[in-house]
Amino acid sequence: MQLYRLGDSGAAVADVQATLAGLGLLAGPHERFDEATDQALREFQQRRGLSVDGLVGAETYRALAAARWSLGDRLLSLATHPYVGDDVAALQERLLELGFDAGRADGVFGGRTEKALRGLQREYGLVPDGTCGPATLRALRQLGRHVTGGRPQVLRETETLHRSGAALPGKVVVIDPGHGGAERGATGHGLEEAAVVEDLAARLEGRLTAVGVRTLLTRGTDRSPTDAERAQFANDAGADLLLSLHVDRASSPHCHGVAAYHFGAGRGTTSTVGEELASLVQREVVARTGLLDCRVHEKTWELLRLTRMPVVRLELGHVTHAGDAARLADPAFRDTVAEAVLVAVQRLYLPPDLDPPTGVMRLPAFL
Numbered sequence: 001m002q003l004y005r006l007g008d009s010g011a012a013v014a015d016v017q018a019t020l021a022g023l024g025l026l027a028g029p030h031e032r033f034d035e036a037t038d039q040a041l042r043e044f045q046q047r048r049g050l051s052v053d054g055l056v057g058a059e060t061y062r063a064l065a066a067a068r069w070s071l072g073d074r075l076l077s078l079a080t081h082p083y084v085g086d087d088v089a090a091l092q093e094r095l096l097e098l099g100f101d102a103g104r105a106d107g108v109f110g111g112r113t114e115k116a117l118r119g120l121q122r123e124y125g126l127v128p129d130g131t132c133g134p135a136t137l138r139a140l141r142q143l144g145r146h147v148t149g150g151r152p153q154v155l156r157e158t159e160t161l162h163r164s165g166a167a168l169p170g171k172v173v174v175i176d177p178g179h180g181g182a183e184r185g186a187t188g189h190g191l192e193e194a195a196v197v198e199d200l201a202a203r204l205e206g207r208l209t210a211v212g213v214r215t216l217l218t219r220g221t222d223r224s225p226t227d228a229e230r231a232q233f234a235n236d237a238g239a240d241l242l243l244s245l246h247v248d249r250a251s252s253p254h255c256h257g258v259a260a261y262h263f264g265a266g267r268g269t270t271s272t273v274g275e276e277l278a279s280l281v282q283r284e285v286v287a288r289t290g291l292l293d294c295r296v297h298e299k300t301w302e303l304l305r306l307t308r309m310p311v312v313r314l315e316l317g318h319v320t321h322a323g324d325a326a327r328l329a330d331p332a333f334r335d336t337v338a339e340a341v342l343v344a345v346q347r348l349y350l351p352p353d354l355d356p357p358t359g360v361m362r363l364p365a366f367l
């Protein structure tokens with residue numbers, strides 16, 4: 001889709017401004033995408049856990065469209081073209097708080113949301129029609145916010161994790177090489193992100209397979225699925241985890257280091273298992289490679305939001321930094337990273353009393 005940015009004008013820009021104004025982020029009339037619009041948009045992106053770049057691209061556009069709806073604005077039910085918006089996310093969060101399993105508060109009214117809604121309606125003596133209308137809204141208001149802080153979806157994820165046991169054999173891990181084929185990703189110092197992540201994915205696949213994990217790749221070299229398609233693929237596969245592999249770039253040649261991302265919007269809807277996985281991957285990679293620790297962050301990127309399992313997106317160093325690029329070009333380094341990720345996956349499933357310190361575990365243990 002077309003990108004909109006500072007200096008642009010037209011109907012789409014006016015639309016963006018109207019949404020920002022509706023959210024109280026932008027005041028007064030603006031003829032074009034001016035400095036104030038840019039600031040308001042960045043504020044919006046920051047709040048939403050999007051990349052703060054001042055650009056209206058596909059993801060920011062979708063978030064803006066979602067932000068136009070608040071709970072009560074329209075009837076919500078399961079539809080061929082699912083309802084998407086902040087009103088749906090708000091409903092899902094309320095359902096989750098009340099102990100009904102609406103999955104993740106992803107803002108998409110799907111089958112699981114409907115089932116949870118019917119459960120609520122049944123339990124509170126409403127007609128269980130799966131439609132969130134005036135009667136349900138009244139019930140939700142009356143129920144108040146008695147049940148908060150329990151974060152049932154987080155408890156459920158943790159429970160699923162523990163129920164699945166510490167053994168790796170039989171688990172399904174989807175590996176997502178962020179780039180490949182004709183789409184080469186970030187470049188710098190003679191390196192291409194696609195080549196690095198394809199190689200890393202192959203090493204990781206080998207190591208996971210060696211310990212009995214069933215691994216699936218989101219892509220071959222012939223096609224480039226969207227983030228939503230990758231998420232769908234992992235959901236359909238019933239994956240236990242998804243590992244998304246990227247290498248970062250920066251406009252400054254001085255930026256370097258590794259970062260890990262997991263789902264979270266800073267509204268208490270964070271996935272703690274995803275956070276735990278991201279934190280383990282980050283700690284193991286930093287401990288074993290000595291790359292600068294750019295820490296773990298929450299994002300609402302589609303790949304993180306639309307997936308039903310814990311997901312980590314690793315940004316392994318900066319290809320635009322001479323030092324990082326030299327490390328990335330070294331096959332032994334990539335092998336160390338694959339080992340670090342494998343150990344992080346194993347540690348995620350180990351009970352706390354068996355969890356080893358960071359940087360020392362070797363796998364497979366029986367070799």
Ligand SMILES: [Zn+2]
Nearest residue numbers: 178185246247
């Ligand atoms: Zn990338």
